Amino acid sequence: MKPYLLLALALVFSAPVCAQMPTPAKTQAQKLLDQDLRLLLQWFPGRFDNQEQVAFAKELGIPADAVPEHIHSIFKPVDLPALGQHVFYVQQYMDADPEKIYRQRFYVFSADYAENAVRLDILTPKEAAKVKDAHLDTAKLTGITKEDVTSLPGGEVYWRREGAQFIGGMKKDACRIKSQRSGRTIIVTDDLLLNEDEIWIRDTAVDDTGAYVYGNKAGIHHKLRRAQQWVCWGATVIDAEKDDWEFKQGLAIHDQGGRVFLPDAAGQKR
Secondary structure, three states: OOHHHHHHHHHHHHOOOOOOOOOOOOOHHHHHHHHHHHHHHHHOOEEEEOHHHHHOOOOOOOOHHHOOOOEEEEEEEEOOOOOOOEEEEEEEEEOOOOOOEEEEEEEEEEEEOOOOEEEEEEEEEOOHHHHOOOOOOHHHHOOOOHHHEEOOOOOOEEEEEEOOEEEEEOOOOOEEEEOOOOOOEEEEEEEEEEOOOEEEEEEEEEEOOOOEEEOOOOOOOEEEEEEOEEEEEEEEEEEOOOOEEEEEEEEEEEOOOOOOOOEOOOOOEO
């Protein structure tokens, strides 16, 4: 046998086997969970506000000392592959005042086949001021990585579909935080509901003795309705005697008690 033929045979029989193993087919349960994730991602984006709940608290039978705060939630889908495939920028404020921001987060959704639930990982930006109003200017999020956020162990929320809604919550007693002020361990719980038109939010916390830390003491959710937003124009009087007015265009407002603050002649917002 010629030498070059021996060399060719040696190369053939010594070549590594590179065949790729086929991806296992998804189970029916996994396929259904993928569908649930797609539906949740369809319902979640937008703005939600509980102005109706607050304005009609008395008619709804809510005790005066248990009326939930007036909150507005913004959930904006953003492209941040460094954090995950399905990421939202979240900004929440109080009292119909966009400057009264009380929470900024990144929400990352995924299908958790082991838990048979849609998993939500909650990430907190280390420099919240830099990403303020990123729902209006997503360029502020350029370059964000996992080094720029923090998370609480056990703070994951698991969403499961029940009919025409999703129920979300943390694992029992999983989210524990050491208080820097009291030194006690604080146990945080989220109780949530999402459907096509509403999101209900109830955040509560107790310490390791069971003592109240925060949350609605009557166990009432903040019941936020989806807010439809549009753009309008407005006018304020500068000099009434001269019939002098200032007109502004491009003012964004929504239908769940939305407000627009315009400066008067003295520069005060009203």
